[in-house]
Amino acid sequence: MTGGKLYDLRGVSKSFTKGKEKITIFNDLNMSISEGDFLAIMGPSGSGKTTLLNLLGGVDKPTGGEIWFDDSRVDNLSESQLAKWRANNIGFIFQFYNLMPMLNAERNVELPLLLTKLSAKERKKNVAAAMELVGLSDRAKHMTSEMSGGQQQRVAIARAIVSDPKLILCDEPTGDLDRKTADEILSMLQLLNREFGKTIVMVTHDPSAANYAKRVLHLDKGEFVEKDLVA
Amino acid sequence: MTSIFSQIITVVMMNIRSLPRRFWMSLAATLAIAVVVAVLLSFLSMSNGFRKTLEGAGTEDTAIITRSGSKSELNSVLSNDVVNIITTAPGIAKDANDRPIYSAELYVVVDGIKRTTNTKVNIPMRGISQTGFDLRKNVKITEGRMFEPGKNEIIAGASIQREFSGFELGNRVKFGKTTWTVVGIFSTGGSAFESELWADARVLQSQFRRGNSFQTVRVLLSEPGNIDGLLKAVEDDPRLMLDIQTEADFFKEQGEALGGMVKLGWILSIVMSLGALAGALNTMYISVTEREQEIATLRAIGFSNISAFFGTLVESLVLSLLGGIIGTVAAYLFMDGLTTSTLGGNFTQVAFTFEMSSDLLMNGIILALIIGLVGGFFPAWRAARLPVVLAFRGGA
Numbered sequence: 001m002t003g004g005k006l007y008d009l010r011g012v013s014k015s016f017t018k019g020k021e022k023i024t025i026f027n028d029l030n031m032s033i034s035e036g037d038f039l040a041i042m043g044p045s046g047s048g049k050t051t052l053l054n055l056l057g058g059v060d061k062p063t064g065g066e067i068w069f070d071d072s073r074v075d076n077l078s079e080s081q082l083a084k085w086r087a088n089n090i091g092f093i094f095q096f097y098n099l100m101p102m103l104n105a106e107r108n109v110e111l112p113l114l115l116t117k118l119s120a121k122e123r124k125k126n127v128a129a130a131m132e133l134v135g136l137s138d139r140a141k142h143m144t145s146e147m148s149g150g151q152q153q154r155v156a157i158a159r160a161i162v163s164d165p166k167l168i169l170c171d172e173p174t175g176d177l178d179r180k181t182a183d184e185i186l187s188m189l190q191l192l193n194r195e196f197g198k199t200i201v202m203v204t205h206d207p208s209a210a211n212y213a214k215r216v217l218h219l220d221k222g223e224f225v226e227k228d229l230v231a
Numbered sequence: 232m233t234s235i236f237s238q239i240i241t242v243v244m245m246n247i248r249s250l251p252r253r254f255w256m257s258l259a260a261t262l263a264i265a266v267v268v269a270v271l272l273s274f275l276s277m278s279n280g281f282r283k284t285l286e287g288a289g290t291e292d293t294a295i296i297t298r299s300g301s302k303s304e305l306n307s308v309l310s311n312d313v314v315n316i317i318t319t320a321p322g323i324a325k326d327a328n329d330r331p332i333y334s335a336e337l338y339v340v341v342d343g344i345k346r347t348t349n350t351k352v353n354i355p356m357r358g359i360s361q362t363g364f365d366l367r368k369n370v371k372i373t374e375g376r377m378f379e380p381g382k383n384e385i386i387a388g389a390s391i392q393r394e395f396s397g398f399e400l401g402n403r404v405k406f407g408k409t410t411w412t413v414v415g416i417f418s419t420g421g422s423a424f425e426s427e428l429w430a431d432a433r434v435l436q437s438q439f440r441r442g443n444s445f446q447t448v449r450v451l452l453s454e455p456g457n458i459d460g461l462l463k464a465v466e467d468d469p470r471l472m473l474d475i476q477t478e479a480d481f482f483k484e485q486g487e488a489l490g491g492m493v494k495l496g497w498i499l500s501i502v503m504s505l506g507a508l509a510g511a512l513n514t515m516y517i518s519v520t521e522r523e524q525e526i527a528t529l530r531a532i533g534f535s536n537i538s539a540f541f542g543t544l545v546e547s548l549v550l551s552l553l554g555g556i557i558g559t560v561a562a563y564l565f566m567d568g569l570t571t572s573t574l575g576g577n578f579t580q581v582a583f584t585f586e587m588s589s590d591l592l593m594n595g596i597i598l599a600l601i602i603g604l605v606g607g608f609f610p611a612w613r614a615a616r617l618p619v620v621l622a623f624r625g626g627a
Contacts, residue, residue, distance in 0.1 A: 050623060053623070054620050054623065057531065059530075059531055059618075059619035059620050059622070059623075060619075060620055079536065080535060080536075083530065083533050083534065083535055083536075084533065086531065086532070086533045087532065087533025088533075092528075092531050092532065092622070094528070094622065094623065095623075098524060098525075098528040098622055100245055100525055100528075100529075101249070102245055102248035102249045103245065103248075111241070111529070111532055111534075112532050112533065114234070114237050114238060114241055115234055115238065115532070115533045115534065116234075117234070159532075171623050
């Protein structure tokens with residue numbers, strides 16, 4: 001089930017100049033993402049899917065058009081406003097986990113909560129809940145370097161959901177994992193979508209991964225080809 | 232505000248904890264800063280010790296009179312007539328018999344063997360009277376006795392005995408054709424006078440063929456620091472071509488002889504600082520490059536660029552502070568209290584002790600922090616401006 005409109009991209013374009021050459025990634029791109037959606041974005045290398053993810057995550061800005069999130073325009077926010085917006089609304093899951101090697105698992109998960117006004121006690125409670133959800137309660141004090149790839153990605157998922165964001169953006173979340181572990185991670189994302197109503201946008205090369213999504217958008221040369229999937 | 236503060240603390244702690252990944256490079260940068268600080272403090276403590284040794288020799292109670300333009304005691308010559316005239320000037324304290332209290336003194340150079348280098352150097356020998364002894368308030372005989380007037384006897388300053396060989400109590404030493412017996416050792420509380428040999432002025436005049444002349448006259452002032460009466464006497468009497476200063480001012484001027492050394496110390500330290508600065512910059516740029524994905528990830532999560540900036544800057548300051556502390560501790564351990572001698576204003580050896588002070592140590596720490604601040608600023612600026620999209624690139 002999907003709800004109201006969460007994201008709305010209106011006539012978005014993105015280009016950059018390399019030397020004297022102007023390279024256009026998107027031109028007049030329109031799309032919307034509803035609350036509770038689980039969207040997989042696929043496409044060949046250079047199709048613009050990571051650029052799209054960057055735009056959705058507010059880590060890059062479009063050169064034209066407008067991006068609306070939850071009825072507020074976000075493409076015109078300043079860097080510091082965007083940082084706050086990301087902290088309040090987005091959870092990121094990266095291909096290579098991007099955990100802080102000098103922190104243990106629970107400290108990694110706690111990072112987004114340091115941007116909130118929660119007390120240390122409340123933070124600890126939320127971290128414990130997130131660690132339990134990803135099945136790593138017993139490894140909370142372990143350094144992430146002592147963990148397997150799958151466990152590290154689960155820590156990254158706990159970090160992404162600990163502050164209860166509306167949207168989770170995943171960049172090739174299973175790209176560095178074996179099939180079995182990848183399926184476990186994708187099942188976990190599916191669970192977050194179905195049971196906790198999290199909106200998930202996932203960029204992937206892997207058609208098996210895309211099967212976990214409610215719908216798939218194929219991106220080619222900056223244009224979409226939508227394909228419905230059985231959820 | 233609390234959030235920003237906790238972000239900065241978090242990033243700083245993460246950066247500090249990640250230092251073992253860059254252990255050798257960080258250590259090299261820290262040690263480079265330590266060396267710069269140690270060198271600076273060595274120069275400054277040397278200058279500090281030399282200045283204090285000379286300043287400690289002078290008081291405001293006593294004025295020193297030398298020939299005009301002589302600049303040092305060694306270059307001055309005063310005839311007995313001039314001594315007789317100037318000691319009648321107003322402003323000089325009188326004894327119970329209403330006689331001016333003064334000490335006409337000779338100052339000659341003799342050879343001594345420096346213990347540390349076993350080389351022959353100039354050491355000063357002063358001809359004084361009992362009044363000259365009394366004019367110096369901190370002086371006391373620590374071994375043996377005072378020389379007897381009319382005899383070839385000397386008393387040696389404690390520094391002379393420590394730094395130069397052959398001046399033990401009872402030893403006989405030969406200067407030119409004359410032989411002298413060391414009959415006493417005296418202390419003046421560490422001032423420059425301790426680097427002198429003292430003998431009876433009249434005997435010295437005779438043995439060094441100085442006739443009736445002296446080199447300096449020290450007078451006890453009736454009012455400490457007030458030399459106006461003496462200056463007026465010189466001004467009013469064309470026979471008197473004299474310089475008059477309080478002893479405190481005279482030795483302060485002599486102490487400035489090492490001013491050039493202090494400047495050299497600073498210049499050397501600044502030049503070396505540039506090397507340490509390059510090391511700090513390099514270390515911090517590498518630190519930022521190594522952590523750029525971590526920084527970008529934190530930014531993606533919502534951490535501000537201010538936290539990235541201060542996280543890097545504080546890391547640099549911590550390394551430089553550590554270097555500063557190592558440098559000051561090393562300088563303190565190896566330099567503080569080290570005794571040596573050098574050529575003073577009279578072309579004679581002055582023994583002195585390297586002396587650290589809290590101000591000097593603070594100078595070392597401040598220099599280290601300046602290196603850390605400059606060395607960390609530009610890499611921190613880079614960290615703050617790293618594009619957040621870097622979080623999505625490359626492998627861990």
